[in-house]
Amino acid sequence: MDEDQLAERLDVLRTEHRDLDAAIDALRQAGSSDQLQIARLKRRKLRLRDEIVAIEDALIPDIIA
Numbered sequence: 001m002d003e004d005q006l007a008e009r010l011d012v013l014r015t016e017h018r019d020l021d022a023a024i025d026a027l028r029q030a031g032s033s034d035q036l037q038i039a040r041l042k043r044r045k046l047r048l049r050d051e052i053v054a055i056e057d058a059l060i061p062d063i064i065a
Contacts, residue, residue, distance in 0.1 A: 003059060010055045013048050020045040 001009070024041050032038065 006055050006059055010052065010059070013052050013055070017045060017048045017052065020048065 020041055024038060024045070027034070027038055027041075
């Protein structure tokens with residue numbers, strides 16, 4: 001992937017990460033007792049965060065001090 005594609009992918013992942021965060025909060029505030037669903041959403045959110053960090057690392061060049 002080139003930088004433009006990585007930047008687009010990064011935007012999509014960040015949006016999905018925010019959406020998952022909102023969904024988790026909504027389930028908690030609604031008093032949902034479906035802990036399995038909440039746990040699945042949290043795991044997906046963590047995987048997204050890992051991918052976001054990997055893309056950010058690829059986009060930011062290493063600077064030798």
